Amino acid sequence: MDFTYDDEQQALRESVRGLLATAYADHDARRRTVADDPGFDEKMWSRLAEMGILGLPFSEADGGVGAGPVEIGIVCQEIGRVLAPEPYLASVVHAGGLVAACGTPEQKADMLGRLSAGEIVLAAADTSPGGRWSSANDGVRASLDGDAWTLTGVADPVVAGARADLLVATAALPDGGTGLFLVSPDDVQRTGYATADLTRAATVTFDGSAATPLGTPGRDLSASIAIISDLTRIMGANQALGVMQAQVRATTAYLTSRKQFGVTLNTFQALTFRAADMYVSLEMAQSMVDWATMTIAGGDPAVVADAADRVGLTVGRSGRHIGQEAIQLHGGIAMTAEYAVGVGTAHLEVLEQWLGNRSHHLSRLAARVGEHETVDAV
Amino acid sequence: MDFTYDDEQQALRESVRGLLATAYADHDARRRTVADDPGFDEKMWSRLAEMGILGLPFSEADGGVGAGPVEIGIVCQEIGRVLAPEPYLASVVHAGGLVAACGTPEQKADMLGRLSAGEIVLAAADTSPGGRWSSANDGVRASLDGDAWTLTGVADPVVAGARADLLVATAALPDGGTGLFLVSPDDVQRTGYATADLTRAATVTFDGSAATPLGTPGRDLSASIAIISDLTRIMGANQALGVMQAQVRATTAYLTSRKQFGVTLNTFQALTFRAADMYVSLEMAQSMVDWATMTIAGGDPAVVADAADRVGLTVGRSGRHIGQEAIQLHGGIAMTAEYAVGVGTAHLEVLEQWLGNRSHHLSRLAARVGEHETVDAV
């Protein structure tokens, strides 16, 4: 049992942090970047590719680096820390993960190689309007005519969907189950928009759109889709952890520097005690994130699904607590788009509602309390 | 609309407060009184009778005073304020209420007259072991042989049951529904015990015990039993309010007098802010208690049942909050039986679990959220 990073992991963290800091340590730079489409910095995307970050999750055979979940988690934490807008989670972890899990060897080599090289952006279209974190996606249906597949229906929100060079779409199969398809943006109608934190997403309308099955045509891939969703949730929790760490740090810095009534705010015990409670929330979140990330290596989908729910619940609650208190303890300034703290709170919400909110995870966990005696860490 | 007491109500409050203060303002006196059975002061019971307090709820025809719910609520608040151990709620409000609601004119005149005069103590036996606030009491069954009724089963907890001169018992009727019966303590087996706050209750075992139907024999009285339970809940909430008022007052007094590190505790903002939150809880509870008490006059059982759930939820939550914080802000001293604050917290718990806890009320309210658009005060 070991909760520490090894030297290589430390080095990875430092280099990612260094790269992202040059770009986004100043929140104004993030603000300028997200002001215009595509909502991130294409050059940064290339640099991440050059550093091997985009290929981290994929096997060397597919053009990737073949790193483990801990490394990917490190990247996501660093992204969260400065609110870097690059669509790593959506494009690499989620959409790339689907390709890696379900693609044919040719599809994997082709797409993951180009993704790792920063040549393409992928987006997963797996949710219909009003949908709520289900691996089935009843709003999009696949049809087979001869050996030509087409999709019809609407996916929304598709994170990074407006910029994506290729869509990885889930759709209900004619004979039941859910399949995965590659769809060219040219064959759909896309309307991009910004989320509350200025992440980019899109409405994607399929209307008899030509689609290439990912992997074996016609096979129900629900189980794999669920696994990748759970991995994405855990990596999203890593990203949220990075945000929360930055918020706690910013809050303590503010309390020790901002003056009211002639003294710094840390003179007021009611505020410092609340900062202490934020820190407690942060540590609990950190523990769950580390744990959930480590469960992935075990390779048992049921364990990982359980871990995703558990970290989703804890991080969801910590995120609300820390995000809300960070704004409150800063006061008005954190209400402004000019300041990273409030935008971080928006980002926490977007992550949570995108990947599964705490109510969702709580309901799932509550349904299972009768199935075990205790919940044990190891 | 008027949230204030009229002159007579003010006078009632002052006189009850005066009487109870002479006995219990010093918590040691309460402690001595509850140390021995019957767990209250028989002389105080007589004095309450002399002042007309025991007869407050009952019509003048039945030997009572014919006062309204606001007056009864005032008495309960004052009882709560000093943790007076006399079984007013159990004997007068609950058991007496059942007799007043369901008894024949003769039964009422006889029993309520004697109750008002302080000559007898009644107790309601309406809950079976493991039972949870249902007006049905499946653990006790009534049988009819000729025109002789008998009861068999166990009731527990029966508050004031060991001291009671007569038991008012609910029991499942042979043809369905729930009836009410008067049972002499001589015909049952009783085992008295103390609750956590040293209130007295008992296990009552009926074993073919002779029983006299209250009111018309064999009639299902579920509706009336439920109404009286709801009235008792609202009066219990009044009593809890009195406890909470005393706890907030004690806490503020302690914070301004107790020194640590050379200064009084109110120097520590983290503590004074928590006291402020206690006060907010108290005010919310007060509002709900006043409101629920006033709904009784309207006479609509559905409205009163709803009010009982609402005040039960709010007071349950306020009671936890204030009771727990009162102990925490006092520190160790409030953990001792010598100090009223901790005992008050025990009393709040006993009231809540006896009459219906907040989880119970929340579940009932949650089941009804679809039945209205908004919840309006008037």
Add this chain to the structure above:
Amino acid sequence: MQLELSPTDADFRMRMREFFTSQVPQEIRDTVLEGRHLTHDQIVESQRVLNAEGLAVPHWPTEWGGQDWTELQRHLWHEEMQRAGVPLPLAFNASMIGPVLAQFGSQEQKKRFLPATANLDIWWSQGFSEPDAGSDLASLRTSAVRDGDDWVVNGQKTWTTLGQYGDWIFTLVRTDPEVKKQAGISMLLIDMTSPGVEVRPIELIDGGHEVNEVWFSDVRVPGDLLVGEPGQGWTIAKFLLGNERVGVAPVGATKRALARLKVEAADQLDDPLVRARVAELENDLLALELTALRVVAHSSDGAPHPASSILKLRGSELQQAVSELALDLAGPASLAARADDDSPQAGWARRAAPTYLNLRKASIYGGSNEVQRQIISRTILGL
């Protein structure tokens, strides 16, 4: 003690309800009820409808358009507006500068400003907070220096809500830097079209333009636009902030928001955990509404009841909690925050995240919840 409204008050309430639901344009009320943003013109139009009926500034002196109502009637008026989705009369006009001018203004100032203020012919902005004077208002640094009959103003105000619409701004300025903090402050009325006044938008985290910075560079203000006496600004400010009591807890609006949410997300009400959250909130709102009624019942004219801090505290907490529930019920649809109306996601769900973020302000602005707790612990509890 008695729960029912008197026949007079019940009639009064019905009259308000009828007027608000029949005379204020449906489109404006729908905008409010659905949580969409009101335009400048909608706010103006609505207030003029009210003012024509004498319902815009009922708490002003009758001489200047007020109504001789009881506290309870004012409360009912206020609640019925929220219930019907009527925009509340602009607080800067109706609750802030209006009462101040009626109390402290010269007869000339009253004549010049009060009717136009009631009718929203003048849109007032508030110039109190500064970057280094928020909760600690007395530290303000914007200066006004005598020059002949005029004052010359320099400095910066911030958090000026809807300042982009402002015609005039009432400001606290330091007219005497020599005396102790509070004593050197005065209130000046400044025409925002004056040379040297600049309004800069502050973008908020919900993407909205709701607050502004206002900069004053050698702005020349005629001497007759000082309210009361020089140095009386602190007294006037305390009077003004005390008047915020009316309408301090948005009970009615929060109730409507929750009621709408129950309809909009009706399919999720099958979930017992959702129902429990709704039930808790409904109960908390009832407790708050009843507390507001108790405060109203105990208020004597003028002095704000100290319990109004409770209303502010709980009111903001519940407003925020309802917005948080909406966000959770919206789920992934809440990502479509800045999608346009062609979005396939429901409007309420698209508005959930910006509303949630925007309402974080409720516990910060207008006396933060920390300030309210301080008032409660000091003034009420004597700590």
Add this chain to the structure above:
Amino acid sequence: MQLELSPTDADFRMRMREFFTSQVPQEIRDTVLEGRHLTHDQIVESQRVLNAEGLAVPHWPTEWGGQDWTELQRHLWHEEMQRAGVPLPLAFNASMIGPVLAQFGSQEQKKRFLPATANLDIWWSQGFSEPDAGSDLASLRTSAVRDGDDWVVNGQKTWTTLGQYGDWIFTLVRTDPEVKKQAGISMLLIDMTSPGVEVRPIELIDGGHEVNEVWFSDVRVPGDLLVGEPGQGWTIAKFLLGNERVGVAPVGATKRALARLKVEAADQLDDPLVRARVAELENDLLALELTALRVVAHSSDGAPHPASSILKLRGSELQQAVSELALDLAGPASLAARADDDSPQAGWARRAAPTYLNLRKASIYGGSNEVQRQIISRTILGL
């Protein structure tokens, strides 16, 4: 990073589990698992079983019966005891005075006391708190005055847990009233059978007799029972309180309590709201357990990790929350708190209210949660 235990540690854990579940009497373990009160003799018996196997005081120096374990192994030992319902070695002996004597005691003191302390042949009590010196311990007033080779002690200690069983008491006393607060304090070991020592019970709100007042009237204490140097008491006390870290969060015990509750109140698990409360608590306990493991992993010998304050804070909160759930699930049956075993109400339900009330102490004793928040905000956050 790696989740699994190493084979060595996994073996270690299994060995602990086997020993605890096979060698410590079932009756004692059932008493713990069901939340009933242990007798004096049960506590002694259990500790002697552990001590015979070298498992009573593993964190002591090996010379005095300790084991050369890693922090993780100590953690596993501690968790497995809780899991099996083994009473933890008496804290006053194993975690407090034992390590103090090993560190600060004379060789004579060590020989005289340590073996008997490990085996619970001597039952130690703690004499630190006084009526006016709780969180502010340095204000203590119990005095020890030199008289020849002896010290004469006068004063009062309070909150002395299980003092009714105490053979000896380790006390903080003021030996020099002239110097500044902390500098005048020393630690004395006092035989509780000495003339002038009086133990008076304090009844708690759960009806239990768990804490006491201890009065000293001209109690004569031989000079060789002073630990370390005169005036070193404050240093020793800080060392002692730092050692409280081990076992600071009763994670295992709270997990067992929740697991038992799920069985005992199984019929109520049909209620989705109950299930949700259980799921939240299980998750919070997992987060706490993981945090404890992280702290263990990062602890270097000796110095307590500042994050141990987090463990104390959350540990007490969750312990209290589980007891609160038990109370709610017990419902009316919880009224039978002081009924005897003939009661028709289930034992767990009868114990629910006293346990709930008793555990309010968890956030007060051993460094209140306010003190923990202060440590976190100052030491960790630098506020």
